[in-house]
Amino acid sequence: MKHKNYMPYVVLSAVIFGFLFNEVGALLKPYLVYILAVLTFFSLFRVKLIDLAKSIKKPKEQIFIFLIQFLVTPFIVFLFKPILTPELFTGLIIASVIPVGLTALFLTSIFKGKVEDTLLSIMASHLLSPLIVPALVLFWAGSSVNISFMTIALLIFNDVLIPIFFVQVWHLLKIKDISESIRTKGTDMLLFLVIWPVVSAIKGQILADPLLLLKGLIVSFVCLFVNFLLGYFSQREETSRITTAVTSSNKNFTLATVVASSFFGPAVVLGTIAYTLANSFFFGIEGWLLNLKLLKGQQIKQV
Numbered sequence: 001m002k003h004k005n006y007m008p009y010v011v012l013s014a015v016i017f018g019f020l021f022n023e024v025g026a027l028l029k030p031y032l033v034y035i036l037a038v039l040t041f042f043s044l045f046r047v048k049l050i051d052l053a054k055s056i057k058k059p060k061e062q063i064f065i066f067l068i069q070f071l072v073t074p075f076i077v078f079l080f081k082p083i084l085t086p087e088l089f090t091g092l093i094i095a096s097v098i099p100v101g102l103t104a105l106f107l108t109s110i111f112k113g114k115v116e117d118t119l120l121s122i123m124a125s126h127l128l129s130p131l132i133v134p135a136l137v138l139f140w141a142g143s144s145v146n147i148s149f150m151t152i153a154l155l156i157f158n159d160v161l162i163p164i165f166f167v168q169v170w171h172l173l174k175i176k177d178i179s180e181s182i183r184t185k186g187t188d189m190l191l192f193l194v195i196w197p198v199v200s201a202i203k204g205q206i207l208a209d210p211l212l213l214l215k216g217l218i219v220s221f222v223c224l225f226v227n228f229l230l231g232y233f234s235q236r237e238e239t240s241r242i243t244t245a246v247t248s249s250n251k252n253f254t255l256a257t258v259v260a261s262s263f264f265g266p267a268v269v270l271g272t273i274a275y276t277l278a279n280s281f282f283f284g285i286e287g288w289l290l291n292l293k294l295l296k297g298q299q300i301k302q303v
Helices: 007-020 022-026 029-043 049-056 060-079 086-096 103-110 115-141 149-172 180-208 210-233 238-248 253-263 266-291
Strands: none
Touching: 007 022, 007 180, 007 266, 022 180, 029 149, 029 180, 029 253, 060 086, 060 115, 060 210, 060 238, 086 115, 086 210, 086 253, 086 266, 103 115, 103 238, 103 266, 115 149, 115 238, 149 253, 180 210, 180 253, 180 266, 210 238, 210 266, 238 266, 253 266
C-alpha cells in the first residue's frame, strides 16, 4: 500500500500551532529527546543492517553523498557567514552537518531510485553521527558559540544509536511487525510533537526580526538546490543520479532541531527551523526538477 507524503503539511501545521498555542507547546519541550528517540525507531523500523551488505560493495555513490552532505553543505553556509548573525550561522551549520534525512528513503522510492543505497547512506551517516556532527559543528562554528562535543555526541547516541539497536533486536526476536500505515501515521504525529514546542520557544525571536528567518530560508534553499544538482550530475546512470540527488538534498532536520534546542538558545534554533521549513517544501521541488528535460526528463509517477 502506498502512502502520500504529508510531511510538508505536518511541518507547516506544527509551525502554526507553535505560534497560536505557544504556551501549551512549551510544556512538551522537556520531552523532546524521548519523542525523537521513538520517532527514530519508527522511521528506521524497516532497516535491517544485514540487508545492507550489497550496497557496501558499490561505495561510489556513498562517497559522493557523504562529501556533499558533510563537506559541501557546511561550506555553502560558511560562504554566507558575513551576512548572518553568529547564532543563525551556528543553527544553519548544525542543520548542514546532520545525517541524511529519513524522508530520503520515501522519496527515493517514489522517484524510482535505488532504495537500498539510500538506506545505506541513512544508516551509515546516523551510526557515525555521534562523532561526525559535534566534530564538524566545532570546526565550523566553534568560534561563534560555546559548544560541548561530548554533550552533543551523547544526545545523538541516545536518540539515534539506541533506537537503531532496539530495531535490530526487534527483528532478531521476530516480534510482531508494525504495519507501514501505523509507522507512517506515528512518524507524522511525532514530527508534529517535535516541531510544535520548538517553534513555541522561538516565536518571540521570529516576530522580533523576521528578516533573520528569511535569511535562513534563502541560505537553506541554496544549499538544497546545490546539493541536489551536485548529486545528480555526479553520476552517469539515471537511477544512480536520482538516488544521489535525493539523498544528498535531504537532512534529518528533526535531529538538528532537537540538538539546537537542547544546547542553545532560540536564536540558534531559528537556523534549524529555517532549514526544516526549506527542506520540507523542497520535497515537491525535487519532483519538479527530476521532471525537467534538463535532467533527462524521466517521467516520475507521483503518489
